[in-house]
Amino acid sequence: MKLTKLLTSAAVALGLATTAMAEDKTKVGFVYVGPVGDGGWTYEHNKGRLAVEEAFGDKVETVFVESVPEGPDSERVMTQMALNGADLIFTTSFGYMDPTINVAKKFPNVKFEHATGYKQAENVSVYSARFYEGRAVQGHIAGKMTKSNIIGYIGSYPIPEVIRGINSAFIHAKKVNPDVQFKIVWAYTWFDPAKEADAAKVLIEQGADVILQHTDSTAPQAAAQAAGNVVTFGQASDMGEYAPFPRVSSIIDDWGPYYVARTKAVMDGTWTSVNTWDGIGAGMVGIGEISDAVPADVKAEALALKDALADGSYHAFTGPINKQDGSAWLAEGETADDGTLAGMNFYVEGITGDIPQ
Amino acid sequence: MDLSAINPVLLIASLMVAATPLLLAAIGELIVEKSGVLNLGVEGMMITGAIAGFAVSVETGSPYVGVLAAAFAGAALSLLFAFLTQFALANQVASGLALTLFGLGLSALMGQGYVGVRPPEMARLDMPVLSDLPVVGPILFSHDPILYFGIALTAGVWAFLKFTRGGLILRAVGENHDAAHALGYNVMRVRVLAILFGGACAGVGGAYISLIRVPQWTEGMTAGIGWIALALVVFASWKPWRALLGAYLFGGINVLQLNLQAAGVAIPVEYLAMSPYLITILVLVIMSADKSGAPASLGRSFHASQ
Numbered sequence: 001m002k003l004t005k006l007l008t009s010a011a012v013a014l015g016l017a018t019t020a021m022a023e024d025k026t027k028v029g030f031v032y033v034g035p036v037g038d039g040g041w042t043y044e045h046n047k048g049r050l051a052v053e054e055a056f057g058d059k060v061e062t063v064f065v066e067s068v069p070e071g072p073d074s075e076r077v078m079t080q081m082a083l084n085g086a087d088l089i090f091t092t093s094f095g096y097m098d099p100t101i102n103v104a105k106k107f108p109n110v111k112f113e114h115a116t117g118y119k120q121a122e123n124v125s126v127y128s129a130r131f132y133e134g135r136a137v138q139g140h141i142a143g144k145m146t147k148s149n150i151i152g153y154i155g156s157y158p159i160p161e162v163i164r165g166i167n168s169a170f171i172h173a174k175k176v177n178p179d180v181q182f183k184i185v186w187a188y189t190w191f192d193p194a195k196e197a198d199a200a201k202v203l204i205e206q207g208a209d210v211i212l213q214h215t216d217s218t219a220p221q222a223a224a225q226a227a228g229n230v231v232t233f234g235q236a237s238d239m240g241e242y243a244p245f246p247r248v249s250s251i252i253d254d255w256g257p258y259y260v261a262r263t264k265a266v267m268d269g270t271w272t273s274v275n276t277w278d279g280i281g282a283g284m285v286g287i288g289e290i291s292d293a294v295p296a297d298v299k300a301e302a303l304a305l306k307d308a309l310a311d312g313s314y315h316a317f318t319g320p321i322n323k324q325d326g327s328a329w330l331a332e333g334e335t336a337d338d339g340t341l342a343g344m345n346f347y348v349e350g351i352t353g354d355i356p357q
Numbered sequence: 358m359d360l361s362a363i364n365p366v367l368l369i370a371s372l373m374v375a376a377t378p379l380l381l382a383a384i385g386e387l388i389v390e391k392s393g394v395l396n397l398g399v400e401g402m403m404i405t406g407a408i409a410g411f412a413v414s415v416e417t418g419s420p421y422v423g424v425l426a427a428a429f430a431g432a433a434l435s436l437l438f439a440f441l442t443q444f445a446l447a448n449q450v451a452s453g454l455a456l457t458l459f460g461l462g463l464s465a466l467m468g469q470g471y472v473g474v475r476p477p478e479m480a481r482l483d484m485p486v487l488s489d490l491p492v493v494g495p496i497l498f499s500h501d502p503i504l505y506f507g508i509a510l511t512a513g514v515w516a517f518l519k520f521t522r523g524g525l526i527l528r529a530v531g532e533n534h535d536a537a538h539a540l541g542y543n544v545m546r547v548r549v550l551a552i553l554f555g556g557a558c559a560g561v562g563g564a565y566i567s568l569i570r571v572p573q574w575t576e577g578m579t580a581g582i583g584w585i586a587l588a589l590v591v592f593a594s595w596k597p598w599r600a601l602l603g604a605y606l607f608g609g610i611n612v613l614q615l616n617l618q619a620a621g622v623a624i625p626v627e628y629l630a631m632s633p634y635l636i637t638i639l640v641l642v643i644m645s646a647d648k649s650g651a652p653a654s655l656g657r658s659f660h661a662s663q
Contacts, residue, residue: 222573
């Protein structure tokens with residue numbers, strides 16, 4: 001009796017000791033939609049994770065699971081992370097929105113951060129970057145660079161984030177080249193190199209000499225390179241291995257500072273649920289080096305546009321802008337409010353085709 | 358809608374490229390099934406071939422060595438299946454499924470260091486004069502060598518099954534292994550050779566995706582082509598030319614639906630996306646309405662003492 005009691009208390013003490021030790025470290029989990037080596041979206045989120053490790057060293061422990069399918073399966077992964085003692089979990093794709101909310105309900109003491117979504121909760125923050133500001137710069141360069149006046153666009157899913165990008169790129173391409181036309185193909189995937197390559201090839205065959213992509217792999221870059229005279233832009237990451245041509249510039253997502261700040265907040269106990277949406281100005285969206293394949297004057301204009309977007313003197317959606325059906329959306333000088341942008345489900349005037357419902 | 362934007366010549370040229378991995382895998386599996394073995398591990402062997410071919414051509418700088426390595430890798434993996442089903446007499450369905458799962462995992466492990474790497478390019482065959490012919494040039498005479506190999510293989514397999522003694526033995530083993538055994542043929546040897554051939558073909562098919570069609574390595578990049586190849590063999594009634602037709606049909610509609618999307622056709626994208634599967638199955642089901650059935654011994658284990 002005495003012996004068993006002794007053993008039990010020893011076990012309890014031991015258990016307490018290990019938990020106490022574990023609590024010294026802040027555990028941060030990351031759920032990725034693609035492999036960390038995709039060279040695009042997930043690659044940049046993983047760079048953010050490494051930035052957290054570098055900033056806090058021994059005080060933090062990070063874990064990640066890659067290639068997690070969007071949907072119910074991700075719920076299992078998040079639950080497992082929370083059960084393993086994660087204090088903060090970043091879920092880094094739009095499709096994790098409802099699973100994140102569901103799991104967050106079950107673990108009120110764990111903080112969650114969901115990327116690119118719009119559902120907040122007591123312990124769920126949302127964060128995203130104003131990629132459309134980068135798309136504006138891209139659209140400007142694309143409109144100037146195209147000779148066939150056909151720009152191909154590989155969309156992933158018809159969600160507001162992607163539609164915003166298409167609209168922003170189109171508005172700014174049209175501004176510098178009134179004859180420009182967008183051909184849009186929906187790949188229905190964030191990451192499937194074979195599909196993305198096929199989509200890029202089809203667009204090139206149909207005359208596009210600029211390809212914009214909202215999917216995460218470098219396969220369209222490879223297809224453009226094989227075609228020889230097609231311009232591309234890096235998506236989510238610099239994709240610099242295809243510079244200076246076909247990749248002439250890129251949109252770079254820089255999550256590092258945000259991840260470090262949020263981890264710090266959890267450590268200090270100051271974490272609250274917030275809605276962050278930062279752009280070029282705050283450094284969350286970066287424009288990759290514009291290569292020499294772009295004429296100097298176009299490059300200068302693009303950089304000026306970038307600076308105007310950064311200091312807030314220009315908004316990427318400034319009126320007059322009509323919707324696709326011709327009805328007025330923004331009056332002269334009016335800028336779009338964040339609410340409309342967050343839920344954007346329409347094309348602007350001049351884009352042909354329908355958004356799949 | 359602007360259908361004139363679709364260039365039929367380029368469409369046909371690119372559908373041939375899209376169909377080739379499927380064709381290679383299907384022709385390999387056709388021989389395996391003709392010998393009376395059902396190997397569901399096509400997907401696993403393809404993806405293993407994809408990474409092996411990719412890794413070797415990156416290391417050696419030669420895509421041809423890579424394709425050869427992919428054939429070896431596919432065959433090596435199928436040897437495991439041959440051992441399980443022919444020597445250990447394990448269930449073929451279960452072993453095949455295990456092979457697919459194993460291949461997917463193994464390839465992901467082998468591919469760790471190769472994500473985002475660019476492979477050496479395989480030059481297209483540039484035939485003077487012929488490649489420059491209008492219409493016929495881009496369709497027939499300006500592809501990579503593996504694509505022609507795929508067509509030649511189809512012809513070769515057809516001739517082998519129809520005209521050679523070896524083909525007759527293979528079919529005999531597949532139709533009735535007891536009778537073949539009684540005639541003095543080594544059933545096990547025939548089947549192991551058929552399985553190895555199937556593995557090598559699947560491996561080359563996988564390498565075609567990672568080296569030529571995409572070209573890049575990513576986990577799970579075969580994305581179900583192996584399963585489609587399996588279905589194709591059945592719907593093609595175990596006939597090589599029908600497999601070729603089915604593969605081109607599938608590849609063609611796949612490319613066409615992207616073309617239609619880009620041309621702005623007002624059909625919901627979801628219908629377009631499922632159309633390759635639907636139409637391929639439909640056409641092949643109608644075609645297989647004749648009496649040609651499966652090899653009679655398909656999927657049954659054989660042991661000389663039974």
